Amino acid sequence: MRLDNFNSIVTQTDFTFTATTTTAGQLIADTQEVEIHSSVPPQGLRGTINSVVLLDKEGVGTRVTLIFKTTSTSMGTEGGGVTITDADARNILGYATTGLFRPMTTSKTLEPPIKPIPFNITTGSIYVAILEAEAASVRTVNNGFSLRLGIVVDNVAVA
Amino acid sequence: MKIENFQTYVKDFAPSIPADTYNADEVLAATEEVSIVSVAPPQGLRGAITRVSILDNDTTDSEISVLFFDQNVSIGTEGAAVTLADADAERCFLSWNSADTNGEPLGGNSIYKTSKTAYIHEPKYFHSTTGSIWVAIRHGTAGVVRTEDPIFLRIGMVIENIALA
Numbered sequence: 142m143r144l145d146n147f148n149s150i151v152t153q154t155d156f157t158f159t160a161t162t163t164t165a166g167q168l169i170a171d172t173q174e175v176e177i178h179s180s181v182p183p184q185g186l187r188g189t190i191n192s193v194v195l196l197d198k199e200g201v202g203t204r205v206t207l208i209f210k211t212t213s214t215s216m217g218t219e220g221g222g223v224t225i226t227d228a229d230a231r232n233i234l235g236y237a238t239t240g241l242f243r244p245m246t247t248s249k250t251l252e253p254p255i256k257p258i259p260f261n262i263t264t265g266s267i268y269v270a271i272l273e274a275e276a277a278s279v280r281t282v283n284n285g286f287s288l289r290l291g292i293v294v295d296n297v298a299v300a
Numbered sequence: 301m302k303i304e305n306f307q308t309y310v311k312d313f314a315p316s317i318p319a320d321t322y323n324a325d326e327v328l329a330a331t332e333e334v335s336i337v338s339v340a341p342p343q344g345l346r347g348a349i350t351r352v353s354i355l356d357n358d359t360t361d362s363e364i365s366v367l368f369f370d371q372n373v374s375i376g377t378e379g380a381a382v383t384l385a386d387a388d389a390e391r392c393f394l395s396w397n398s399a400d401t402n403g404e405p406l407g408g409n410s411i412y413k414t415s416k417t418a419y420i421h422e423p424k425y426f427h428s429t430t431g432s433i434w435v436a437i438r439h440g441t442a443g444v445v446r447t448e449d450p451i452f453l454r455i456g457m458v459i460e461n462i463a464l465a
Contacts, residue, residue: 291425
């Protein structure tokens with residue numbers, strides 16, 4: 142017997158954002174879509190985000206905070222402070238702040254320790270924003286992050 | 301009832317490392333294939349590394365980074381500077397540094413007098429289009445004499461979509 146649910150999906154998403162200087166708590170990259178599955182069952186897509194690898198291709202290497210949401214609502218202006226309504230704050234699934242970077246030549250990987258983040262969504266996507274979590278950093282490349290998520294989905298079969 | 305997928309697999313792997321003096325940001329072990337299954341299903345092999353034991357038999361306390369990839373990408377040759385294109389770096393699904401604050405520092409749980417051990421605990425998911433993953437090691441400390449093949453990895457994983465024997 143084969144178990145057809147509780148399969149993992151690995152997503153890889155390149156982030157685009159406005160090249161700018163940010164300080165702790167400011168928005169580096171506004172909310173962007175991460176598609177998990179193209180077809181969603183009628184009752185919605187359920188699962189957990191279990192692992193995160195963020196590749197900093199510019200190699201800045203400062204710690205960042207990832208915010209996982211169920212909606213695409215903007216979290217403010219890139220390079221500025223976070224603005225979010227109380228209603229939209231209810232759409233936050235969870236946070237993950239990276240530790241120190243791991244060097245790879247010009248690139249650096251940032252791998253936040255993460256407890257599983259459960260979700261139950263009506264579409265096949267979640268949304269992610271990136272905040273600066275450290276001192277001032279200058280980012281000159283507008284597509285400098287690549288985000289890899291390891292996700293277990295409960296109720297859809299993965300080929 | 302027997303579930304034929306979602307099975308545990310443990311792979312012992314000793315990367316080929318020439319005895320030499322290594323400097324910072326040089327390749328300690330070039331990318332090597334770690335075969336998990338000889339024939340992958342058509343849709344590729346999915347799973348998660350759940351734990352890695354890292355044993356360093358040298359007593360140098362030098363910094364290393366162990367990199368896991370889902371494709372065969374080069375980081376250079378042993379003893380030469382690490383070179384890794386951004387597109388290739390995106391294939392890395394797990395990296396660990398010996399001074400890492402997220403994992404355990406090398407030597408933190410030493411059970412031998414001379415060797416150093418460390419562990420990676422966090423599950424990291426991969427989707428390989430073949431039946432293999434790839435491992436490479438970067439050296440991070442200047443002017444360190446290394447013996448031949450001093451590092452041993454025990455990689456524990458769960459394989460999802462294939463029945464193991």
